[in-house]
Amino acid sequence: MADKGSDDSGEAGSRPSEGGAADGETPKRRSPKGQQRLGMREIARRAGVAPMTVSRALADPDKVSPETRARIMAVVEREGFIRNQLASSMSSLKSRRRIIGTMVPPLINSGIAEQVQGMSDACHEAGYQLLLVQGDFDRDAEDQAIRALLGWQPAGLILQAFVQAPGARQLLEDGDVAVVEISEVRGRDPIDMAVGVSNFDTAHAMTCHLVDKGYRRIGFVSTPAHGNDRLQQRRIGYRQALIDRGHVYPASLEIEVPITSAGGAEAVSALVARDAALDVIFCSSDTLAIGAVQECHRRGWAIPGRLAIAGYGDVDLAAQLYPPLTTVRVDRYGMGRLAVDQLLKRLRGEENLPRIVPVGFSIVDRASA
Amino acid sequence: MADKGSDDSGEAGSRPSEGGAADGETPKRRSPKGQQRLGMREIARRAGVAPMTVSRALADPDKVSPETRARIMAVVEREGFIRNQLASSMSSLKSRRRIIGTMVPPLINSGIAEQVQGMSDACHEAGYQLLLVQGDFDRDAEDQAIRALLGWQPAGLILQAFVQAPGARQLLEDGDVAVVEISEVRGRDPIDMAVGVSNFDTAHAMTCHLVDKGYRRIGFVSTPAHGNDRLQQRRIGYRQALIDRGHVYPASLEIEVPITSAGGAEAVSALVARDAALDVIFCSSDTLAIGAVQECHRRGWAIPGRLAIAGYGDVDLAAQLYPPLTTVRVDRYGMGRLAVDQLLKRLRGEENLPRIVPVGFSIVDRASA
DNA sequence: CTGTTAGCGCGTTCAC
DNA sequence: GTGAACGCGCTAACAG
Numbered sequence: 001m002a003d004k005g006s007d008d009s010g011e012a013g014s015r016p017s018e019g020g021a022a023d024g025e026t027p028k029r030r031s032p033k034g035q036q037r038l039g040m041r042e043i044a045r046r047a048g049v050a051p052m053t054v055s056r057a058l059a060d061p062d063k064v065s066p067e068t069r070a071r072i073m074a075v076v077e078r079e080g081f082i083r084n085q086l087a088s089s090m091s092s093l094k095s096r097r098r099i100i101g102t103m104v105p106p107l108i109n110s111g112i113a114e115q116v117q118g119m120s121d122a123c124h125e126a127g128y129q130l131l132l133v134q135g136d137f138d139r140d141a142e143d144q145a146i147r148a149l150l151g152w153q154p155a156g157l158i159l160q161a162f163v164q165a166p167g168a169r170q171l172l173e174d175g176d177v178a179v180v181e182i183s184e185v186r187g188r189d190p191i192d193m194a195v196g197v198s199n200f201d202t203a204h205a206m207t208c209h210l211v212d213k214g215y216r217r218i219g220f221v222s223t224p225a226h227g228n229d230r231l232q233q234r235r236i237g238y239r240q241a242l243i244d245r246g247h248v249y250p251a252s253l254e255i256e257v258p259i260t261s262a263g264g265a266e267a268v269s270a271l272v273a274r275d276a277a278l279d280v281i282f283c284s285s286d287t288l289a290i291g292a293v294q295e296c297h298r299r300g301w302a303i304p305g306r307l308a309i310a311g312y313g314d315v316d317l318a319a320q321l322y323p324p325l326t327t328v329r330v331d332r333y334g335m336g337r338l339a340v341d342q343l344l345k346r347l348r349g350e351e352n353l354p355r356i357v358p359v360g361f362s363i364v365d366r367a368s369a
Numbered sequence: 370m371a372d373k374g375s376d377d378s379g380e381a382g383s384r385p386s387e388g389g390a391a392d393g394e395t396p397k398r399r400s401p402k403g404q405q406r407l408g409m410r411e412i413a414r415r416a417g418v419a420p421m422t423v424s425r426a427l428a429d430p431d432k433v434s435p436e437t438r439a440r441i442m443a444v445v446e447r448e449g450f451i452r453n454q455l456a457s458s459m460s461s462l463k464s465r466r467r468i469i470g471t472m473v474p475p476l477i478n479s480g481i482a483e484q485v486q487g488m489s490d491a492c493h494e495a496g497y498q499l500l501l502v503q504g505d506f507d508r509d510a511e512d513q514a515i516r517a518l519l520g521w522q523p524a525g526l527i528l529q530a531f532v533q534a535p536g537a538r539q540l541l542e543d544g545d546v547a548v549v550e551i552s553e554v555r556g557r558d559p560i561d562m563a564v565g566v567s568n569f570d571t572a573h574a575m576t577c578h579l580v581d582k583g584y585r586r587i588g589f590v591s592t593p594a595h596g597n598d599r600l601q602q603r604r605i606g607y608r609q610a611l612i613d614r615g616h617v618y619p620a621s622l623e624i625e626v627p628i629t630s631a632g633g634a635e636a637v638s639a640l641v642a643r644d645a646a647l648d649v650i651f652c653s654s655d656t657l658a659i660g661a662v663q664e665c666h667r668r669g670w671a672i673p674g675r676l677a678i679a680g681y682g683d684v685d686l687a688a689q690l691y692p693p694l695t696t697v698r699v700d701r702y703g704m705g706r707l708a709v710d711q712l713l714k715r716l717r718g719e720e721n722l723p724r725i726v727p728v729g730f731s732i733v734d735r736a737s738a
Numbered sequence: 739c740t741g742t743t744a745g746c747g748c749g750t751t752c753a754c
Numbered sequence: 755g756t757g758a759a760c761g762c763g764c765t766a767a768c769a770g
Contacts, residue, residue: 037519037544039747050757055749065755080540085520086455087747090762096749107486108685113476120503129517132501134489148498150406151454171449175406261689290686297666297691316477317659317686320630322666408763419741424765434739456763459746465765 038079047075058083085129089153100343101131101149102158103142109285110315111332112160115182118336119158126344128155143168150177156343158182161229178346180339184229185356193346195339195357199230202328202361203237204244206282206310209363211245215279215308218242221267221292222284223259234284234312253278257288264291265298268307280308280369286315289325293368308369324366335359407448416444427452454498458522469712470500470518471527472511479684480701481529484551487705488527495713497524508534519546525712527551530598547715549708553598554725562715564708564726568599571697571730572606573613575651575679578732580614584648584677587611590636590661591653592628603653603681622647626657633660634667637676649677649738655684658694662737677738693735704728 044051049068057064057072064072075081089096100123107113116132123130131152133145143165149157150171156178172179172191179192186198210218220238225231235254242249252274257263264283272278283289289311296303303309303323311318311327318325338357345353413420418437426433426441433441444450458466469492476482485501492499500521502514512534518526519540525547541548541560548561555567579587589607594600604623611618621643626632633652641647652658658680665672672678672692680687683698707726714722 041747051748052750052757053755056756059749063755068755080536082516082520084522084747086459086522087762088749090455090459090764091747091749092762107476107482108479110477110479110482113479113482116501117476117503120501124502124504124514124517129521130501130503132485132489132499133493134486134499135493145493147451148493151451152498153453153455167449261686265689287685291689294689294691316656317630320634320660320663322663410763420763421742421765422740425740428765432739437739453763456746457765459748460763460765462746 038081040081040083043072043075043079043081046079047072097153097155098128099131099152099154100128100156100158100340101133101152101154102160103133103137103145103149104160105134106136107134110287111313111330114332115160115336118333118338119340120336122337122340122344126340128340139165146171150175155347156180158339158343164227178343180343182335182339184233185358186233188229190355193342193353193355193357195335195342195359197330197335197359197361199233200237200240202312202330203234203282203284204241205237205361205363206312206328207238207241208245209365210280210282210308210310210369211241211247213369215369216247217250217253217275217277217279218247219253219255219267219271219275219278219281220284221255221257221264221271221281221288223263223288224256231284238282250275259285259287261287261291261294264288264293265295266291268292268295268299272307278307280304280310282310282312282369284312286311286313286318286325286327289327289368290317290321293321293323293325304367304369310369314364318364319366321368323368325364326366326369327364328361329364330361331359407450409450409452412441412444412448412450415448416441462522466522466524467497468500468521468523469497469525469527469709470502470521470523471529472502472506472514472518473529474503475505476503480682480699483701484529484705487702487707488709489705491706491709491713495709497709512537515540519544524716525549527708527712533596547712549712551704551708553602554727555602557598559724562711562722562724562726564704564711564728566699566704566728566730568602569606569609571681571699572603572651572653573610574606574730574732575681575697576607576610577614578734579649579651579677579679579738580610580616582738584738585616586619586622586644586646586648587616588622588624588636588640588644588647588650589653590624590626590633590640590650590657592632592657593625600653607651619644628654628656630656630660630663633657633662634664635660637661637664637668641676647676649673649679651679651681653681655680655682655687655694655696658696658737659686659690662690662692662694673736673738679738683733687733688735690737692737694733695735695738696733697730698733699730700728 040051040054044054053064054072057069061069085098089098102119104112104116120130131149133149146168154177158180161183181190181194183196184199185194185196186200222231222235225235239249255267255270257267271281281292283292289309292309293303296307301307311325314327314329318327342357409420409423413423422433423441426438430438454467471488473481473485489499502518515537523546527549530552550559550563552565553568554563554565555569591600591604594604608618624636624639626636640650650661652661658678661678662672665676670676680694680696683696687694687696711726
């Protein structure tokens with residue numbers, strides 16, 4: 001490797017006594033120059049025009065004569081000019097906001113990650129930037145996060161789950177930002193617009209599917225549903241399906257476990273202890289289901305012979321698992337994109353937008369159940 | 370001249386009816402008209418002070434007298450004032466930037482998601498917001514993404530992988546934003562600072578570990594390494610370990626497959642076809658390893674009896690898999706946090722920051738190999 | 739402790 | 755087709 005140890009000797013004269021900085025192996029230090037990038041004014045000066053003309057050449061090229069434009073663009077390229085979005089957004093507050101704020105649960109949920117990816121892609125295609133706040137929110141933190149987002153004057157907000165904090169809700173209802181909530185779409189009133197599946201419907205459909213395949217004792221595992229619409233709806237959907245199919249609803253076959261694959265394993269142990277005749281376990285997430293499958297392997301149980309397992313989410317691994325996982329597929333990536341699309345429609349001023357945009361789903365029937 | 374003196378309100382001292390109510394409870398029923406949020410000027414007027422005083426009360430409460438502060442805060446609360454961060458950042462360009470931009474590969478990689486979570490948490494604890502650009506970048510897209518980020522005048526940038534696009538690199542070297550690259554830390558020269566593991570070391574360690582456990586024919590699977598430092602380093606580490614341990618380096622036992630668990634399954638088939646005596650397969654990601662394990666189940670092969678599998682990453686599932694996965698553990702969440710910490714140190718002007726901050730790793734020895 | 743002045747860098751508006 | 759003035763909302767720097 002070329003170690004051009006002499007590369008600073010060129011201007012050796014100006015080097016005081018920095019040498020002893022104990023680095024020894026880092027030949028190059030970062031110069032503290034911090035050269036400020038040029039502003040539009042300076043670009044204009046170098047192109048021999050007024051700043052306004054530069055602005056136009058960038059925003060609306062047709063309104064500038066070809067020669068002027070060429071001259072300007074040449075300087076822009078040469079100097080690597082990047083327009084200051086802060087100033088840009090400031091000067092015309094309504095029309096040039098270019099930020100979409102979003103608040104999401106922990107990304108470790110692969111579904112959330114896909115969704116964020118969808119939002120991100122759609123945002124960038126439309127020239128917006130995504131300001132991300134991510135965390136496990138209680139009402140206060142949620143409120144604070146929304147305020148933090150609003151401070152950046154976003155064109156819109158995409159919120160995962162309906163806003164709980166009353167203060168924040170009020171703020172959003174009064175304010176002039178577009179809001180899309182991505183969540184359970186059943187039985188709630190969105191602040192502005194909502195995109196999502198009916199978790200009730202998905203769980204109902206899967207449970208019916210299992211009943212129709214001949215399973216009789218159907219367990220249901222979820223992570224803690226308290227304060228979580230989506231999980232609650234899934235549970236209700238499960239219960240309703242049992243009732244609709246003429247099964248007695250066995251409360252003892254429901255269980256809550258931590259949100260890890262270890263939780264899925266735990267659920268298997270707990271549920272079979274409660275009911276040795278258990279047929280199948282419907283897990284409210286693939287992570288749980290995968291954990292449950294591993295537990296069956298550990299016990300040497302055939303799947304679905306001894307115990308069948310169904311999941312929710314259709315993560316990448318679901319299809320590759322042994323045995324392949326029967327699960328509920330929701331297009332999370334598409335949901336993310338759709339949320340952004342709705343937001344953009346509102347920003348464009350389109351009328352008669354639906355307040356609720358349902359997203360489809362499907363039951364993926366594989367070997368595990 | 371300021372018009373406030375002649376105006377109606379506050380200083381009249383005798384606040385007719387609402388003042389008398391000892392209840393500080395202002396039942397915040399705002400008029401149902403969707404109103405624009407108020408600016409600082411308006412808050413100041415209602416509190417009977419100058420805008421600057423409001424600014425100070427918010428930014429540096431000690432510099433305002435307790436009574437004034439109380440009066441201001443009351444109005445701020447009542448009106449739900451949120452400071453315009455755009456304007457704030459504009460007015461003092463060096464000191465009040467509050468955005469950290471980041472560019473990351475697809476979040477579907479659970480490692481990346483964890484890392485982003487670490488960055489996000491650390492950012493918010495320090496009062497910064499995370500501006501996220503996410504995608505599968507070629508050089509041009511990368512360049513464009515970085516420019517987009519820079520337009521928001523971020524205090525710093527955290528970039529996943531070293532910047533390839535020469536234009537962007539130049540921009541960052543000249544500019545005054547702090548930059549942390551999260552990546553392979555071996556043999557590269559960071560723009561400013563770098564945080565990461567030596568992928569060479571990790572792969573070398575795992576390969577040695579396998580050799581030391583008695584495996585003789587060691588396959589290596591990775592996703593396409595072209596243009597990907599980290600994967601290349603892992604491969605070289607694998608090769609070097611074999612040489613260091615006195616094994617002949619068998620090029621035929623290396624393979625590249627797509628970045629899915631299906632790829633892992635494919636690798637098993639391909640490699641055993643090449644060498645029926647294959648002992649173990651070292652997969653450059655857990656996703657691949659998990660796919661490989663499933664393929665073994667499908668074939669009814671004992672793990673590690675017939676074929677052992679090792680992974681890289683220690684995803685949540687790795688420990689729960691059947692059999693539990695031997696893998697390389699890197700603390701991605703911590704890496705994300707660390708990257709932000711380094712950035713903040715630079716922003717605080719700390720001296721003698723190391724240009725390269727290595728992150729530790731460990732070999733997690735479980736049952737699969 | 740508090741207020742006043744002057745701009746941050748750009749875009750809108752209107753004049754040329 | 756181009757330019758000059760003004761203002762977006764906030765804060766550094768200096769009065770008082």
